[in-house]
Amino acid sequence: MKHLTIIVPDGENNLSSIVGTYKIFTRANAYWKEKSGKELFRIELAGVSKEIDFHEGLFTVRPHTHITAIAKTSLVIIPSLNHNFQSAVKENKLVIEWIEKQYKQGAEIASICTGAFMLASSGLLDGKSCSTHWAVADTFRAMFPKVNLQTDKLITDENGIYTNGGAYSFLNLVIYLVEKYYDRQTAIFCSKVFQIELDRQSQSEFTIFTGQKLHGDDMVQKAQAYIESKLEEKISVEALSSQFAVGRRNFDRRFIKATGNTPGEYAQRVKIESAKKAFETSRKTINEVMYDVGYSDVKAFREVFRKITGMSPLEYRSKYNKNALA
Template sequence: MKHLTIIVPDGQCTLSSVACIVGAYEMFASANEYWKENGKDDLFKIELAGVSAQGQFHNGMLSVNYVSPVSTITKTDLILVPSLVHDFKKASKGNQLLADWVAKQYKNGAEIASMCTGAYMLASAGLLDGKTCSTHWRTANNFRSLFPNVILKEENLITDENGIYTNGGGYSFLNLAIYLVEKYYDRQTAIYCSKIMQVEIDRQSQSAFIIFTGQKLHGDEIVKQAQSYIESNLDEKISVEELSSRLAVGRRNFDRRFVKATGNTPIEYAQRVKIEWAKKAFENTRKTINEVMYEVGYSDLKAFREVFRKITGMSPLEYKNKYNKEAVV
């Protein structure tokens, strides 16, 4: 029998942390149950572990009891790390012992999966350096600033690299759990769990949920001026050459500084700003696709559709029909 350890962080948690712990436990328990119903033994022994006998959540309103000290677990096969508070510097102080234990287990052959902002724990332990990962899109800018050596793919719902799995935010941890059930059990067990828990199987993107705000937590004033110009001139077709000239910066240097500060090229940033505005227009107005397209500086419908789909994973019409009930009526 394999061993599954679900981490119970030492405080510094949210209600989402509890959801991750309970949801993951139930998902793998359901998978074990399905296997027993089909004449097989449990695949995993599931254990909650932390550094104390009880995990406190939401100012003590909730607690998780019967937690095994990680010091007593010398060998495990799979570790699940739930979400943490968004103030990671605070969270890291309370969970350093757990992070060290997770890193040691990974070196000993365990696989590790983080849910939502649980990726912060893995990054702090150096396990994600040079690797791709995902986390909640809302914390992407903060994550990049703290861990520049990690390749963050905020559009990905799940990443899978060298025995480390990460996922996007919110309750998408259930999609990661199903992904892991398929990997460790089999496809049919994953389908069963998806039907029992009523979670869509094979979801791979969180692009449609991202609200783009732009990385502003940097000290490059030239880039901030460029960002402000892009955001204030949505209806223009932005020329990066003209923009860099306006700010008296060479094009190559401007591109380099922009990417370093924001994580996007100037063109990508302009596209994301325009598409974010278009998304809100589709959600809240009865404007046609063409009307919105022109208002964000596009004149070619095919080009607009391609950029919109690249960023959101959906066509403009699909997005409008999904998020604007009045438009469908």
């Protein structure tokens, strides 16, 4: 029998991702037993404290066992943390060392939402792809520059390490893992019982782009402010770099290093974010919004919008603005 360890970290963390993971895997186990006569996983909650409080003591979790009592496991799941990441990493050094050791012994590791901060602290994500909640992307990049952060992705799967996007999208990761470890039929069963959409791969439509501003490069910050103030214009990167008396190649290099985007990509994301807000809150037509954010070619606007959000402008407006359809 395989062994599944659901981590219950010390400090503030997210109860729903622990309970949800436990419930879905328990149900998958029961379904598997009906089919094959035996359970696939022995499921244990493990931590370093006998009891951990949530929501100012309103809820309490008592892990099955201490982390050090598990010599070998097959799959480790790290739940979402609350937002004091540095404190969470300090409080859970023993857990992080244990996770690293288990991976080296052949275990697979999955992190939920901001649990990626614990996983990245182990060094196991260096040079690998990773997702986390889009709202903490800047902080994550600053803390872990060696990790290839991809916040558009809902799930990453690389070398036995899985990560996922934010909040309740952890349910999609758990269904993904159920299919990996059990089979497609069990994943479909669980998706129907818990009413979770199968095969969701992107969190793009939920992202609110604010731009990486925590980098300390004054020239790039001014360039960002300029791009954000000229939504209706088609910005020439050549003209922008000369405005700051910096060569084009050096300008691009500094901009990418600071923000994670090329100047062109950054301008696209700012424009599309503005378009999304217009579709959510106004009755403007697709063409009106397109002109407002500096596009004159419907096909080009549609392609960029879909690339960034995963949806067409019409699909996005229909989903997020019922009034526009009235």
